[in-house]
Amino acid sequence: MKNFTSTTSLLSGLFFTLFGCSSTDNLPNEELSLVPITERVNIQTEIAKPEQIIDGQWVPIGPQSPNSIQYDYTTLYNNKPSYKFELDENDNTIPGYNEGTTKGRAELSYCYATSTDFEGKAENTLANAQKILSVYHYGKGIIPPNSTSEHSFSVYFPKNMNTDVNTIFAQIHGMPDRTLVQNPDGDIYKMTDLEFLQLLETTIFKSNIGYEKVMETDKNGNPKYDANGNIRYKAGEANGWLVEQGGYPPLECGISKGYLYIKCNSDRKWLTNLDDRTNANVERTEVMVPVSSEYKTSTVAYKTPFSSFPRNCWVTFNLKITWSRYGGEIESITQGKIDWEISYKKDKALIIDHIINNENIYIGRNDENGYYFKFGIYRTNSDTTPLTYNLANYVERIASTNFKSPQK
Structure with a gap:
């Protein structure tokens, strides 16, 4: 002690x-x-x-x-x-x-x-x-x-x-800002709220991936409506847009693999890459030895049985x-x-x-x-x-x- x-x-x-x-x-x-x-x-x-x-x-x-x-x-x-x-x-x-x-x-x-x-x-x-x-x-x-x-x-x-x-x-x-986007050409930039709202007119986001916004219709081609009288939409094909979604919490206190642990995470990429799953394994990672990729670092700062x-x-x-x-x-x-x-x-x-x-x-x-x-x-x-x-x-x-x- x-x-x-x-x-x-x-x-x-x-x-x-x-x-x-x-x-x-x-x-x-x-x-x-x-x-x-x-x-x-x-x-x-x-x-x-x-x-x-x-x-x-x-x-x-x-x-x-x-x-x-x-x-x-x-x-x-x-x-x-x-x-x-x-x-x-x-x-x-x-x-x-x-x-x-x-x-x-x-x-x-x-x-x-x-x-x-x-x-x-x-x-x-x-x-x-x-x-x-x-x-x-x-x-x-x-x-x-x-x-x-x-x-x-x-x-x-x-x-x-x-x-x-x-x-x-x-x-x-974290508190991700969804107005930070990547367009289909690969350009990353921050939209104004109005610009992002206009994007939502044509795009549905699931997690960080954008899809074409497609109106739902019945068998006769008529629009379907929700309980509030609004037209219903569904996600179509992916359209190339990405949105900031966040990722692992910067700090977590938990129990896993028989350990009580404290883990610290870092992501310096402006628009998070959710395909990068860098995350220190509590059981196998030594304390204060970071696990890193190009942009992310995950560190088990403490663990005890x-x-x-x-x-x-x-x-x-x-x-x-x-x-x-x-x-x-x-x-x-x-x-x-x-x-x-x-x-x-x-x-x-x-x-x-x-x-x-x-x-x-x-x-x-x-x-x-x-x-x-x-x-x-x-x-x-x-x-x-x-x-x-x-x-x-x-x-x-x-x-x-x-x-x-x-x-x-």
């Missing part, structure tokens, strides 16, 4: 309040011990309504399945209910990265937009953002590029949790990230830094483990819109192992930045 260093003393002073194993004293009653959170928000296309915002800082995302996100009064943090996440065997309802694979999701997003974020803007701003899938670019919880950010959260893994699960329990995700990780108590993660700097169209990059401590109580003693000591690392994406935090269950690689755990106590601070949002 290592001691605190100056790089994390700020985090400790700002965020660090540690609680041991949970208590079930003073529960409201048995019926209210678990309270489902049933709302869901698509942060790319929807503004969050007041009744959809959880504890003033979260919105729930992903498919709505029974008991997937709940307030848990049986596993308290600081005398308040924590968030319990749970996926069963049949809850993988999202297509995976690779053909034939599936994913399951039950998460809370710290980033979202509300109607207030669009006040004073042009009348069609929200409608256009919904078509471009950029509503959340106008909202709260954005971690700017070229910044240093600090984060703290706590996780509670049950003692009987399966060690063979494949899940991401916390991640910092999950079987030996603390269970049945709250473990607090304190981290500080200096994000890599990217050069936009010229695709330059500078290294960032990462510093990380975990803290918990064992036999009433405080344990502090400095697991990543202010290491140089490539972390981030060559995007102008930054990043955002979310936590919960993101179950990948067609894994259907039932799993459940609790999260709480998220705090975020932007320590330094020279960023100005293009939207604000």
